[in-house]
Amino acid sequence: MDRAAHVIACVVGADTSVSFTEVVEQTGLSRSTASRLLQALERNALLDRDPDGRYRGGAMFTQFAARFDRVDSLSAAAGSTLQRLSEETGEASHLAVPSGGKVVQVAQIDSTYLLGSGNWVDIDVPPHCSALGKVLYAFDAIxxxxxxxxxxxxxxxxxxxxxxxxxEEIRESGFAVAHDELEDGLDALAAPIAGPGGGVIAAVGISGPTLRLEPDHARLGALLVREAETLSRSLQRQVPPLLTDR
Incomplete structure (x- = not known):
């Protein structure tokens, strides 16, 4: 593992593609060991070989970078949506994306109330008791x-x-409600964001104390649907597309 990591660091850290001889010289590995490791790393898409036999970072690194570029782009595009939701409701507003069958919250604007929900960015929450998660379930994103x-x-x-x-109710109404499902006293609502191909690529939502949100689920849900549809139309107008559907 250490030797393979050394080879990867040598190639990926270089400003240009790297030759086999350069790998051997920079890592201090024998030619046979370097050859064996390079072949294994190429098979697993961690390195790629140019037609002239030089090595560079493989598809795995490209996919990783593209994924996070897309998330950053989506977070930037959703910034005004989250801000409007926060200003309209006073509650924390959230943006989440599907990743590996889970829900990953990538952006949040905190509540303006003293009593509000915490920061959920990068917190692992079971999708079945999350409004954001239930939206992604309902529209086949996870x-x-x-x-x-x-x-x-x-x-x-x-x-x-x-x-x-x-x-089924979420698909009919266009929004999800999690009422005392993740924590007692905590409510959340969310609506789906569609990408350029029409598939759901994210969810936007709000969360706060049950005592404030429960009496107003219908109005807040309608607000989320409107904002989500506006953001979806904006994403679908972008050329080239900001995000793919998966």
Whole structure:
């Protein structure tokens, strides 16, 4: 592992593509070992070889960089949407994307209230008890869970049948509600963001104390749907597309 990492660092850290001889000289490896490692790294898309036999970073690094470039671009595009939601509701506003079957929150504007939800960016939250997660489930952005679901609060949905029924309601209304499902006393709502191809690529939402949000679910849900549709239209007008659908 250490020798392979040394080879990767040698190639990826270089300003230009690197020859086999340069790899051997810079790593101090024998020619046979360097050849074996380079072949394995190329097979696994960590390195790529030019037609002239020189090595550079492979598709794995390109995909990694592209993914985070897309997230950064989406976060920037959604900035005004999150700001408007925060100003209109006073609650924390959130942007989340699907990643590896999970929900990753990538941007947030904090609540203007003293009593509000915390910062959820990069916090791992079970999708079945998250409004953002349920939106991504409902519109096939992440695969549905199997088996019994973890109970996190009083109203957490713990069976697949209950979750499927909720997802059908989300598709009909256009927004999701998580009412005392992640934590007692915490409510959240979310709506889907569609990319250039029409598929859902993200979700936008708000969260705050149940005592403030519960009486106003219908109005807040409609607000989220309007804002999400506006952002989706903006993304779909961009050429070349800002994001692909997956």
């Amino acid at each position: 695969p549905l869970p199997t088996g019994r679901l973890e109970r996190r609060a009083t109203r957490t949905l713990t069976t697949r049948s209950a979750l499927l029924a909720d997802l």
